[in-house]
Amino acid sequence: MPDDSAARIAAELRRWASTAAPGTRLPSSRALVRAHGASAATVQKALRTLTTEGLVEARPGVGTFVRAVRTPRPPDYGWQTAALRSPRVHLPAPSSSVRPAPEGAIALHAGYPDRELLPERLLRAALGRAARSDVAVTRAPAAGLPELRGWFAAELAAATPVGVAPPTAGDVVVLPGSQSGLSSLFRALVGAGRPVLMESPTYWGATLAAAQAGVQVVPVASGPAGPAPEELDRALAETGARAFYAQPTFAAPTGALWSATTRAGVLDVVRAHGAFLIEDDWAHDFAIDADAAPLAAHDDAGHVVYVRSLTKSVSPAVRVAAVVARGPARERILRDRGASSVYVSGLLQAAALDVVTQPGWTRHLRHVRPQLRARRDLLVAGLREHVAGAHLEHVPAGGLNLWLRLPDAVDLERFVDRCEAAGVLVGRGTEWFPAEPAGPYVRLNFSGPEPGAFPEAARRMGAVLAAC
């Protein structure tokens, strides 16, 4: 049958073409007719098949040619293996808390508050004003806009007791977010190869920044009232460390709020060791049952280096933070910032300043507080009802998170994965420990979208736990 002939001729030509060099001319149709004893139509049909398959190409009036078969070769970057060498520092992948949530999932894993908790109206107006003003087309000074530096200083000065010299705008360096600030602080105040103490658990971004800076993290146990000053004393003495990174107020992930005794004790220890306390006051604007009271307000001798961010409370699109530091430390930090980013977008700085100096900002913070409380309490109630096997060590007086301890026998990875399969995203506690975790913990953010789904999330977590 003619169809069979065409297929047979095509198969033979396919074999031949597969070994021929690209660009080789096929025998003419006439020659193929002769060689195969087939009709011209059959030969044409065989050639059309090969053309469709991309093996040959007809150049009208010239002939038919074997095509260069361009199978998409996977690119070979093998040479980079040697060029990149083994990294000096193995940086972990970013925390799972920054990945986007799949459609329909209840997201308790994220680190950022939901849009409904942002001062959206103030923010849009401020951005609009900034877009129309000079800051949209000019470069900001290296240390930041003087007015914004003044605001950060004034915020801390307002908490400063009589007898302590309050900070001034000259002590402030504006940062493009606190993450890059932490990198600078660890490089500037600690330095590669040297130790820095950190609470355990602590903010994952701090351990990541420390790893990048090549500094060695030494964990210090910390509980709901903060670390024991004598533990800190011992660790400073043992390691020779001159810096302690900590979150005295509504710490991530635990929500811990240091007691007055701990605060005074830590400040004494830090002074006695001639060391820095790097105070990360990230949750300053997320107070619920207690006001944020920066430890830095009690120090005018340059021991406390204070970091405050507006990213989470103003908008994740307005990455503005600041460090307040006194003495040569500030100059060392400023130098590092100069090498890191030269300056921070003045547009974002102006917009942030605009938001926080509006009368509406105080009203907004007053409005956020009961919302955070209601969200926190709703999630706590859900956990107590449905996840009774787990232990909530502490109901935080501020911040955005609950820190839930699962029964020791639970396989954390399996629990987190099964929760995700059940449509609930939770934060894997291991990410907040600088070393081995003290137990199987999950971090639950109560500031995410859809608080109405918290009871259902708790119910599903309970079901997963029961099956684990």
Place this chain on the structure above:
Amino acid sequence: MPDDSAARIAAELRRWASTAAPGTRLPSSRALVRAHGASAATVQKALRTLTTEGLVEARPGVGTFVRAVRTPRPPDYGWQTAALRSPRVHLPAPSSSVRPAPEGAIALHAGYPDRELLPERLLRAALGRAARSDVAVTRAPAAGLPELRGWFAAELAAATPVGVAPPTAGDVVVLPGSQSGLSSLFRALVGAGRPVLMESPTYWGATLAAAQAGVQVVPVASGPAGPAPEELDRALAETGARAFYAQPTFAAPTGALWSATTRAGVLDVVRAHGAFLIEDDWAHDFAIDADAAPLAAHDDAGHVVYVRSLTKSVSPAVRVAAVVARGPARERILRDRGASSVYVSGLLQAAALDVVTQPGWTRHLRHVRPQLRARRDLLVAGLREHVAGAHLEHVPAGGLNLWLRLPDAVDLERFVDRCEAAGVLVGRGTEWFPAEPAGPYVRLNFSGPEPGAFPEAARRMGAVLAAC
């Protein structure tokens, strides 16, 4: 006279109080009356004088006491000296090119183009739109907005010849400005303690970023047509370096544009050594007589890691840049970025993308070109007329700067200072050399404010040079 008595008593008490311990009680009024043989009114007057002077204080019903004299003691941050230790890396102060110009000075020292060269109308509209959209209240993905990554890839793809696989959005990482990108590239691709080659002279920000990353800079001589490939070959072989940072197109500070031979030669050498070429295409949008043609467009094997910034061409307030890298190198860079800043403000990304995808953007670039040409030519003419003793090695085909060599006998510091005293700010050439400068150079930015003052600036520079 009673007045004299009061003054005499006050003077005596002042002497006495100056040696008494703070808190010492003064003799009673009655005792003073007795001792000085004065009236009670006179004694009271003397005491009021001392009170007003802040030397004593009356505690009603108790007595009058010597006050603790609170002379404002300068704060003592001496303890920080030991805590900060000697820095691992001595970072220089930021370049003088980033400092603001004094009122009335002709500013040829800066690194940024004047406002009139920015797409101000497009920019303000874009920022306004961004302020009203979702990007104002949401967090951007770690690698950047997909659409912006696509735009950066497409720009490079448009220059990619047939036969080379063009880059895709997946190869792009958006950066908060190229300075922090360079820090990441040196950390990720080179690593502390290892060598990186750089042209000499080169961009000061690159040597600063390298110092911060702790990498060792090895200079390679470069001229108006770029470095000699055989020099590069020798330096790579000698040092074992696996990375070369360079600006093939309108290099800062010289304006050099690599010849086709240099481009092909450098790419061959880099390939032969299994090394990276970090191509900084900072002046892509500042072409004058020749178009910018990225070298990266000729590589699909991951050798060229390409950096492009929009900070100078869109707005210094919109700090958005990108790196295009293929293979494991990109993953290594992305990890470093994650530790450095987590993500870049989506608002700035969206605004930048909005600007560069408007039809007006191409019109703007077409409009900037003749302006840059006129400015460059005006300054060149001024220098040729008034600063004949200096040597302009090369009239650049793009970029923002002239690179002027002064006679070897000139003391550069004195020249720069005297120019400043004469109201002309110029860039100190030493800042662009990774090692000892090859001669006394100044960098003159022709994109700053008031091009009309260029002839006058040249005249004053000529006068200073003649007096040097």
